[in-house]
Amino acid sequence: MVYGVDLGSRCVKIAAEDRVGFEFMGPFDTAGFYRRYIEPDTEGGKLRRDELDLESEARMAATGYGRARLGRGAVMVPELEAIIEGVKALTGLSDALILDVGGQDSKALLMRKGRMEDFAANDRCAASSGRFLENMSTALGMNLEEMGRYWENPVELSSTCAIFGETELVGLMGEGHKLQDLAAGVNHAIVRRLLPLLSRFQADILILTGGVAHNQALRRLLVEARSVQVVVPDPPDFVAAVGCCRLARGLE
């Protein structure tokens, strides 16, 4: 048995791999996870494995922003390396462009022959991240899954900021626009901000990873904009955790 833990800025995902296959735990809310399952320590903290029913001796690799919280008891691996390994394990593909949209940033990774050839990451702005969609769904009073169903008749959102975008959305609601059209506008807005990341790279297959990949509209709009085949690993939010399992196994 090996474990992979992805401590993201918004959610924590855990994958366990044995001879049969993968099992998934989470996503857990990051703040709540820290409070409940991490034993604080000056040397970086330790995961309370017993609380999560994890084997105490099994090898574990961790990635994501919070991985240093597991300073003891886990091997740290770079996030994009984990994503590449996770994509390979879950899709069997080794040549593709990968778009990972996480809680606070987004990255495009070019994978060639199973290795990372190049990558680009978003600038210092949360408007192309999952956090933007979270804020917008709260403002619309619609959950993320439902918001991700609309792409037709988008209302144009012009604000480039995740915070002001919310104010703009509320104003547009006041003007009487339909919620579905506003949701479509939100999805168009995030795609517009993701496209510059992808424009540097050429690939026939686009693999979407991270929690935002659950958004149906996003998938559809990316196919339209880039004329590519879009592949979503199952489950897309556990890709980095799965990759951690693979990297942990490699260290055995």
Added chain:
Amino acid sequence: MAKVGITTTVPIEVIYAAGHIPVDLNNAFISRSDHQRLVEEAELAGFPRNFCAWIKGIYGTVLETEDLDTVIAVTQGDCSNTHALMEILQMKGIEVIPFAYPYERDYDMLRMQMHKLMQRMETEWGSVSETMDRLDAIRAKAHEIDEITWRDGLVRGYENHLYLVSCSDMEGDPEAFEDKLEGFLEEVRTRDGGSRGDGQDGLVRLGYVGVPPIAPEIYDYLESMGARVVYNETQRQFSLPFDTRDLVEKYLLYSYPYSIFYRLTDIERELKKRKLDGVLHYVQSFCFRQVEDMILRQSLSLPVLTVELDHSTRLDARTRMRLENFVSMLRGKGEA
């Protein structure tokens, strides 16, 4: 002897020849322990939040440095934010002397600028020329440190940055600065090992291009991952590594204030010579040089990571993540 602030590298030979002390305001800002407060003070005074942190820091530094009432501001060859800074400083009663690097690298125009600066500072070509010879001897020692960095691998990226960046004003005291360089060179020669410089020892060799970082800890963070900056573009330029005794020509060869295409010829030559694996392009938030990033990326044959920082002088988690992944990618390429 009065302190004269400079907003970026200008012919410090003129300032020293006139008997004054140049203070590179960028270095003065970043080496203060309260730099964060200076940025906040500037914002309280009304500087926009989405504005270059260096400018805000320089503003605060000028107002809080004792005996500093004159600033030479580079008004061509740097950014328009400097123009605005110059104007707001004048409002505060600071004497501002403009200095312009001609965009087309025209010899006569630069000579005229230098001549005017000399008149304003009440000195002349003869004593400036003598001063240049004295400073060049000191610069040669900084060049030696740079050489040892990429050739012998005995100097850390941060040390290379520090000694070269300090050449912009020689810390206001050329003799003491020279002693410092000599002391360092002596210590370095006793270090053993070092990187072989052939890329065969697993060390990822990086170039750093763009303005010096607002968070110098970037160097040690890279070293902690087995990567080292062996080329600091702008900092090296501050040390004027040119073989000429003509003051005007020296500042025409200096690449930082001129076009990105001229800078690229210098960068490409050094990348090749220093056998690099990848390049970090540092851009300051809200800086026009973010647009030049497009040109750099299209022109350089090596992988480029763009690093953008705002006002925090500590590296944030997002930047660490990018650096870590870039180093791991370059290492993967090296092994492939």
